[in-house]
Amino acid sequence: MIGKICPLGQNVAGLIRYIYSPGRREEHTDPHIIAGYRHPADLEPALRPDGGRDFRRLVGLLKLPHDVLGQWGYAKPVWHCSMRAAPEDRLLSDDEWAQIAHDAMHRTGLAPYVQQDEAVRWIAVRHGPDHIHIVAMLARQDRTRPRLSNDRLRVRDACIAAERRYGLRSTAPADRTANRCPTRAEVEKSARRGMTEPPRIILRRHVATAAAAAGSAEEFFARLDEAGVRIRLRHSARNTGEVTGFSVGLPEDTAKDGEPVWYGGAKLASDLSWPRLCQRWATPSRPDLSLSAEEAGRLWDYAARVCADAAEQVRSCSGTNPEVAADAACAAADALRVAAAALGSRVLRQAADEFDRAARQPYGHIPAPTPVGRQLRQAARLISAYSYVTHDRTFAPLVLIIRLAALAEAVAELRQNQERAAQAAAALRAAQHLDSASRKASPFPPRRATHAPGRRQPSAPESEAGRLAAQSFPSSPFRPDRPSAPAQTGSDQNMPRPPRRPPPPRPRGPTRWVCQLNGVTSFPFVTCVPRSGGRQT
Numbered sequence: 251m252i253g254k255i256c257p258l259g260q261n262v263a264g265l266i267r268y269i270y271s272p273g274r275r276e277e278h279t280d281p282h283i284i285a286g287y288r289h290p291a292d293l294e295p296a297l298r299p300d301g302g303r304d305f306r307r308l309v310g311l312l313k314l315p316h317d318v319l320g321q322w323g324y325a326k327p328v329w330h331c332s333m334r335a336a337p338e339d340r341l342l343s344d345d346e347w348a349q350i351a352h353d354a355m356h357r358t359g360l361a362p363y364v365q366q367d368e369a370v371r372w373i374a375v376r377h378g379p380d381h382i383h384i385v386a387m388l389a390r391q392d393r394t395r396p397r398l399s400n401d402r403l404r405v406r407d408a409c410i411a412a413e414r415r416y417g418l419r420s421t422a423p424a425d426r427t428a429n430r431c432p433t434r435a436e437v438e439k440s441a442r443r444g445m446t447e448p449p450r451i452i453l454r455r456h457v458a459t460a461a462a463a464a465g466s467a468e469e470f471f472a473r474l475d476e477a478g479v480r481i482r483l484r485h486s487a488r489n490t491g492e493v494t495g496f497s498v499g500l501p502e503d504t505a506k507d508g509e510p511v512w513y514g515g516a517k518l519a520s521d522l523s524w525p526r527l528c529q530r531w532a533t534p535s536r537p538d539l540s541l542s543a544e545e546a547g548r549l550w551d552y553a554a555r556v557c558a559d560a561a562e563q564v565r566s567c568s569g570t571n572p573e574v575a576a577d578a579a580c581a582a583a584d585a586l587r588v589a590a591a592a593l594g595s596r597v598l599r600q601a602a603d604e605f606d607r608a609a610r611q612p613y614g615h616i617p618a619p620t621p622v623g624r625q626l627r628q629a630a631r632l633i634s635a636y637s638y639v640t641h642d643r644t645f646a647p648l649v650l651i652i653r654l655a656a657l658a659e660a661v662a663e664l665r666q667n668q669e670r671a672a673q674a675a676a677a678l679r680a681a682q683h684l685d686s687a688s689r690k691a692s693p694f695p696p697r698r699a700t701h702a703p704g705r706r707q708p709s710a711p712e713s714e715a716g717r718l719a720a721q722s723f724p725s726s727p728f729r730p731d732r733p734s735a736p737a738q739t740g741s742d743q744n745m746p747r748p749p750r751r752p753p754p755p756r757p758r759g760p761t762r763w764v765c766q767l768n769g770v771t772s773f774p775f776v777t778c779v780p781r782s783g784g785r786q787t
Contacts, residue, residue: 251412252421253333253354253405258326262387263309265330269375269383270295270303281377285348287366293373312371316389324395327388329360329372331405334381336419346416347382348374354408358401360386368392422671426612429454429519449503449511453479454518455599457498458606459591461522462584462627463634466531467493474498480510495524519606520614529616553629557585557653563622564660568667576617579661581626583609586654586680588630598651601658601683608661608677655684 259265270281283290293311295303316323333350335342342350351374355361361369372386390396406424413420432440432448440448460473474481484495498518499510516523560578567574586605590598611617662677 251333251335251339251350251409251418253331253402253409255402255405256330256332258324258388259328259330260326262312262328262385263305265328265385266305266309266375269377269385270305273377278377279379281375283373284344284376284382285351286373287361287369287371290348308373312373312385312387315371315391315393316387318393319389319395322395324388329370329384329386329388329398329401331384332381333384333405333409337380339380339418340416341379342416344376347376350408350412351382351384353411354384354405355386357404357408359399359404360388360396360401370396422675425670425672426520427607427610427670427673429607430517443502445502449500450513450518451603452500453498453513454522455587455603457515457518457522458583458602459587461527461530462587462630463591464531465631467528470527470531482512493524519610521610521616523614526614526616532619551649553585553589553633554650554653556625556629557582557650557657560622560626561653561657561660564657564664568664572668573617574620574622575664576611577620577623578626579609579664580611580617581623581630582654582657582661585626585630585633586658588634589650589654592633595687597683597687601654601680601687604676604683605658605661605680606676608658608665608673608680610673651684651688655681655688658684 269278272278283293286293293308295305295308298304316327331354333354352361352363355369355372356363361372368391370386370388370390372384374382374384376382388396388398403424409421410423412418430450432450436448436450440446445452456474456477456479460470460477464470464473471481478501480499480501482497482499483493484497486492486494495514497512497514499512501510503511505511514523515527520526560582564575564578567578583602583605586598586602590602617623658677658681662674662681665671665674665677
């Protein structure tokens with residue numbers, strides 16, 4: 251079950267008329283009140299002779315406490331929340347939905363169970379089989395204003411309680427690590443202008459990549475400028491040279507007056523605010539860019555070794571030293587962002603977007619730096635600096651992608667042990683994207699046949715990246731051996747040999763994990779079952 255709280259409004263009469271209307275696509279059927287501050291039968295709008303509804307009495311009853319407050323009331327007093335069950339859930343009765351609505355109003359503090367006569371006035375309307383709408387006026391009947399504190403989190407708790415009470419599909423609890431989703435207006439605006447993604451998502455990716463690759467504020471702004479992002483700085487009122495914040499925007503994303511639409515760093519993600527970014531650059535380090543061709547070729551191998559060490563540290567420190575594992579996870583997100591930008595890979599970019607939530611700490615907290623995290627960030631800055639200067643994308647870092655996938659799986663185990671189901675599911679999705687990228691990577695293009703007819707074609711040399719991948723992730727030792735072919739007799743030697751079948755593809759990359767989830771988008775109970783002889787957690 252999910253709950254969505256809409257922005258506060260002013261017109262409660264228009265909202266009620268919409269809820270009782272047939273809807274934009276005739277999806278509203280049999281609208282009726284199932285719960286409220288009074289008995290539903292006393293609040294149901296009366297029918298008019300023409301068959302319509304008379305909402306004047308209901309609207310007057312809801313607005314009365316707010317009218318009494320006068321100028322002391324909220325400027326936008328209409329609170330609207332919708333709660334929806336999963337499509338595969340059983341059909342809930344009106345009494346069950348009424349209990350869910352009462353529980354939500356109690357948990358938010360708008361209408362506690364023991365204060366029904368002093369709390370706000372509200373109604374719950376059901377006009378569909380799988381969802382309800384709760385409408386409340388933010389004015390208490392005891393002539394005071396209610397307090398709204400974390401109402402979205404409290405509604406999330408009410409949804410989880412309803413799932414457990416009625417056996418509905420389980421969803422993950424709120425862990426304060428999710429990104430800010432684009433609004434409906436931003437999605438529709440980007441679709442009208444032919445953009446592939448809303449500007450908020452594009453800017454979040456640019457800012458996160460620049461922050462991961464930069465070692466100082468000057469380098470951070472230089473990376474954003476190279477990416478074509480507009481920047482607006484906010485300076486201190488006392489010290490004019492001190493930067494206290496920043497906003498970013500896209501040149502093609504403008505308002506009606508032609509001015510760009512600005513997004514602050516904290517509006518993109520909680521860990522992209524200016525104070526959080528300054529914590530990253532507390533110990534600035536500028537990598538040496540004077541790399542020879544051989545050193546540049548070994549750069550990816552060095553990053554792969556660092557990722558392998560980080561994965562081992564995450565698994566070993568998940569229970570004993572969670573701060574080390576948390577810093578390694580955050581540094582892994584930086585490395586994945588930088589690798590996706592340096593290689594220009596769409597699949598790696600998708601993996602970085604998915605892994606972003608898995609690595610983030612609640613409230614955007616930046617963990618204390620550790621040696622493992624420093625090594626990962628140093629490798630990421632080396633890769634970014636070399637790509638930034640040379641614009642060279644000719645590498646085939648298959649081993650690095652494999653190591654990043656193993657690191658993502660280690661972070662998934664860490665989040666599962668911490669009972670953070672949404673982050674565990676995000677890490678598993680990132681590992682699946684990385685596994686797909688490693689399978690698509692081809693170190694050598696296929697060669698044309700140049701041998702003479704009738705002669706056996708020589709086998710192509712095995713690639714170095716493939717050999718390393720096979721050593722790092724060997725096949726399952728429990729695979730049964732193939733039966734040996736019987737020895738050929740003299741008469742069989744003269745017979746023509748049947749055409750040789752191509753061997754089955756050897757598994758490359760990390761073990762693919764099958765995520766058995768119970769939920770809509772992310773879920774509280776995640777069971778990870780590896781295919782073909784992996785480790786079960």
